Amino acid sequence: MKKVLIVRASAIGDIVFASPFAEAIKKTYPDAYISWLMEKGNEVLMADSPYVDECIVMPVSEWKSLWKNGKKLEAIKKIRAFGAELKARHFDVAIDLQGLLKSGIFAWMSSAPVRIGLGSREGSQWLMNKVISRAGESHRISSEYLYLAEQLKLDHNHFTPSLSLNSQSEKLALEKLAAHGLHPGKYVVFAAFTTRPQKHWFADAWQNMAPMVKEKTGLIPILLGGPADKVAAEEIHSGAQDIINLVGQTRLAEAVAIVAHAGALIGVDTGLTHMGIAFDIPTVALFGSTCPYTNTTRDNAKVIWLGLPCSPCRRKPTCNDRFDCLREITPENVMTTLESALKSES
Template identity: 45%
Template sequence: MKNVLIVRLSAIGDVVMASGLITAVHARYPDAKITWLVEPAASALLKENPAIENVIIWPKKDWLSLWKNKQWRQLFNTIRAFRRQLHALNFDIALDAQGILKSSFLSWLSGAKVRPGLSGKEPVWLFHTHTLKKDHNHPVISSEYIQLAEHIGASATDYVMDLPYAQSTEQKVDAQLAEHGLAGRPYVVICPFTTRPQKYWFDEHWQATVTELKQRYDLPVVILGGPGDVQHAAKLCAQSAEPLVNLVGKTSLTEAVAVIDKAAALIGVDTGLTHVGIAKHTPTVAIFGSTRPYLETRSASASVIYLGLSCSPCRRKPSCVGAYTCMKNITPEQVLTRLVSLVPEGWLGFEGESESEDRTSSQTIIPSQQVEPL
């Protein structure tokens, strides 16, 4: 039996995309006991997964507070106590799935003798037993985590993203959906919110998309996001010509996963909840511009729209002075046409419209490669 530690501390979307390490580890070591080390914000994604033995929260804020206040002795004692907690689990392997100095240090702190990890800008090799070079431009979703899984002897086909949730969570979500008249009714989820303005799709595009979904297909739209998105969500709802079911800030993270799992489809920007749609096999259109985490989704039910402008991806350094052309030039019609192409013909009122015209007339759109789920 192997005791395996996975270190992926943040962020929510990255933890989603790294979740396939769980199935990969169990494929390689069927009796393995898996522990995941994570920061508080993303921990809820893992706590209801029966395939994980332990979820350990790294108290980052506590350590930083001691550091900033120069409480060196207390910091040393806190780290030593955390080390004892990790050593008590007798890890054989620690997988650094983040590739930064703090994650590599924590993998070393675990006491595991085998510590492969991803490369990064920081000297992570100090704490790894083997460092895998990460290809930041690889087009396939989760490519770096698949590389890590293959390093321990698993295969790409063993790597399957998933985010199980408890029956109690499902019951809460069912009740919440019923309150909004969505019990047993198909609905579309939109995920408009993200961490940086250059990753947003324009509000007028969302409004036009919601109107089309309701008027053309008679599909209600649920909007999801976190507590920090409440104000923006209220603005979108107020400006929308059609009513939105506003669950922004009203669900836990795992409840949001269940809402997405039960949805007929999802449209979102580069944000954690969009990646959840792909993990839960909900038909998903991902709209990318300043960032491009992947182009190939490894799923026939998910697709990326990315214009591939000469300035993209600019990531954290946009050069367009707030124009965000890479997102603005993606139209609601293109998004809806792509969404229709992902679902069976006639399903839920969709007419199975062909996307061929869209792809040939707008050569700047780069469609993701469609393959069967692995």
């Protein structure tokens, strides 16, 4: 492995899970040049990693915009040109960690003589030389990527998510915190938002959680999220003035830095929550409709999952939107778990 292309373009949480894979390659092949292909915006997650030499940005949103606006020929030309750029880099190995047709196409377009797919489907398996199934200990964080590392005989002795900070983004993040009277280690991040309602804890639960955390730990709760989460954030904030609402006010790289400097994190199954584990801060992760990792590999990271018969339902809830798997997780339960995580930290 002299020149390696890793393809894991999205989503944020999955990139966090996959982060130790680059380290495993680098430890096994110290002279390898590792490039990571990801969608625009996500590159901040791995751009400062000591194990990734280069992030290649894939402007998917630009291509989609051209296609939707009737400029299909131009979109196709740009995609082909991007593929030609990949081919010109002369990769020895392309590893598709995403396993979808769209990711497999770019691994194939790289013309790497060895193309390895993780659980490849949707036809992408026909674009690979070798497909390795998604397996491993399902309740361990990053298990499928660890299994792939084992199958490829990579050094996997330390295989836990880890991220590095961009110094400029870290500076901006600390300035934003200071503007709200917040200091490193003195706040708790509430990572309340994700892509599907069946993964969300309830607004009233967060509202009840805020004063409880502040009183028992002295940590100031802050809400983090993207622009699409503003309405939901306002609903939570309207009933809990103890919370500082930073939703939509930070770029991804700044949010990463805010998580890294937090005293603790409470969150649902979303990228920001998994970052808490990557940065080794006390973390409580709430799972319901999705399959949990109960083995976080860190003593200060705890998972709450009730294991109801209907859970995980993934994208097909059967509870008529009651989401009992999360409703039955109480703020008191979360507080007890957080105190345990904080105790493990000390």
